[in-house]
Amino acid sequence: MLSSIRYFSQSSIHRFPRLSRNVASRIPTFRERVAAAKPFKQFKASIPQPSIRNQILFTLCASSALFVYAANQTNQDTYLWLVVARERGKALFRIQPSNSDLHTLKKNKLVKDAQAAYDNLMTRLQSWPLRLRHDASWLYVQIAQPILNANEGKRVAWGLVGLSSVTWLLWKWPRAMPFMRKSFCHNPLSGRSYTLLTSMFSHQSFMHLAFNSLALSACGSTVVLYLAQPEGRGLWKGGLPEADTSWHVLAFFVSAGLFASLVSHTANAKWVFPRVIKASTAASTAPRTTATLVADTKAASRKVASVIRPSLGISGAVYAGMVLTALAYPQAVANLVFLPIFPIPIQWAVGACVAFDIYGLIRGLQFFDHYAHLGGALFGALYYLYGREGWDWLRVFLMVLDGHIKPQNLKKDEPKP
Template identity: 40%
Template sequence: MLWTTSCRHSVRSFKTCLGPLKSRSFAQTSHNWFPRPSPRTVKAAKAVPSFREEIAKTSGVTPFSERLGRPTIRKQVAFFLIGSCVAFALAVDQTQFETDWWSKRLPSLTGIFFLQSTTEEMRRASQAALYQKLQARFNKLKEVTSSWPIILQNISLSTIVAATNSYLTASEGRRLCWIISGLNLAIFLVWKIPRLNPFMNRSFMHDPLSGKSYTLLTSMFSHKGFIHLLANSFALTSFGSAATHYFYLHPNTPEAGPEATAKWHFLAFFISAGLFSGLVSHTVATKILYPRLLSEISTQAKIKTSQAASAIVGDVGKAALSAPARKILPSLGASGAIYAAVTVSALAFPDAQVQLIFPPFFPISITTGVGGMILLDLVGAIRGWRLFDHYAHLGGAAFGMFYYSYGNQWWASLKRLYRDGWNSGAAQTGL
């Protein structure tokens, strides 16, 4: 009994000791047993690098964006400058060569051509020479088809006559645009060969992230869709001939002298405008869209790796996870160069009327049409539309406006440099 009583007394004493502990909260206990650290201690703990940071330092792991690198535009800018200078130098050389050739031949034709300007005489003589060449080819073809059945012979000869008359009566600018459209058609047909698609994707599409620069030129003449090819060929034929006629007039630089042709001038303008519009699109893609794309990918990766993302951000987080980042797609086509020709035509002939193949179908002023297209591209660039390369269109329009203001003076300066260089070279050689 004594042992039992003592045991009960001991148990009662142990419960009495535990009583205060059971009535105290965990916060009070932790506060009393583990004192709160001071602000200096917390600051020192934050300054200590984490385990992940120490591993990154020792293993040499670089951030994702630094590993990818940032594409540059130096090669593309150099390619545009060099390509444009070469195109204009060759255009001046060929133009001056044809002008000198016709200037030497014209004295024997002065009894036939009585026009006011030497330029008109040279171009009329060139037209007559083209007519004689086409007539000689038609006569040879007529001899070849003389043994054919009379029905087949009549059909073939009448078709050739109609095509020849159309080519002969067209302006030299329109003929050049037909040649460019024919080149575009040939490249379009190459696209239809499945075996060559990898080569065409590498060499005839400009990918801003590839680092290539020569594709700025090759992509100008490349079209994968027939509707795209047809629309660009129609616009090039219409406005390219008008721009060539404007270069023929030389309203701002009469001191440029006579020229036998203006097609080489337009060809250099067309190539330079295409390179510049592609450069503008390339610059926007690499300097604006690409950093934005990396930021979106990094943000999405952080959200996906967070285990509590759905609980923290809710519907907004789910929408961010499901929304794909904007892609940077390769470009192709001559739309930028055509925009430059359209802009020059609108500024040179503001009273001209054009009829669009899309609403409104009735004729409108060319300035109104060009202004509407530029406004549409501005909206498309701001809104991020992906159907067309709006930045290339805007770059082509800017090049057209710039060339309308300073292009003729630039062309006259190049011709003057060419003549001065040739004269100095001839003087040194004693010719």
């Protein structure tokens, strides 16, 4: 060892004095290393819990904007048809036109527009062979006549069914599959909010689309009867005039679907997700090292993805319509699609559906989105209790803002067209 020192002369030691001091100063002490060490990452922190704040804000803002727009459009249509009715008042009405009179005038206008469209179509097809013109005329009548015969609620339901049919066709296009999975399925783990709305009109299976379409059409026919403004109901004498209920029905169904999706999202984020993480933590007995943390995180992520799956469909809105119908018309009956000869009371049918969803939650069934179904049922019950009064208040509030009525004497004033 002593002989090895002879290879270093005194001059070589003083040749790099500053470098030696810098190197020595950059070597941290043991205490500094311990202080700079980061705490070990916990297992639960490695998988972030889904948020619900943005989804709640999106649902509140979208539903509020939709109801305000629907109420404003209803008021504008009512003003328009009040003007038409009063212009014809001397010949048709000897008193103030009622809501049924306004609905009749609007339906007559719809029939005239359909007849004008038919005449225009036949004029354009004059150069076609007689057989083709006859087929075109028959097809037009087959499409237009059911629309004219249906009430406003069923027409709104058919519009939603048509939109859902378009998204179903997009699911069958292979090139659109990545876009559809991202934008038309609501996954609580994705953090997206707008899919609460787009997933309502998305159906990947034809049977799913068919059952929801039949149920939505049936609910639309009855929901509009309850939501329509009856004579004498309102914040002033004579009731609140209303020429069109379709905007109210549209706001009801879309808001019900949004609320049902939000309930499903919240339940998965605040109830299902912590249970899965807790079970994964309890199942892992290996010591916490970086390797075991990575392995446990991957296993827990796969477990969460298998339990919390993307949801789609308009079933939440259907449940809201069914519950509202059962509460408003308890004497009504329901016919099952596969057993049409056995009508059962609608309250029994709706109660059985709700009981099945509760059983599905208890048993952990995952074929249906039971949280969304129960959320839609809750929305229908709440709307039965408070919906029509809130709708009347919103319409009157917008009328006051527009200057059509005076707020100090609502019971005596009538809307000015």
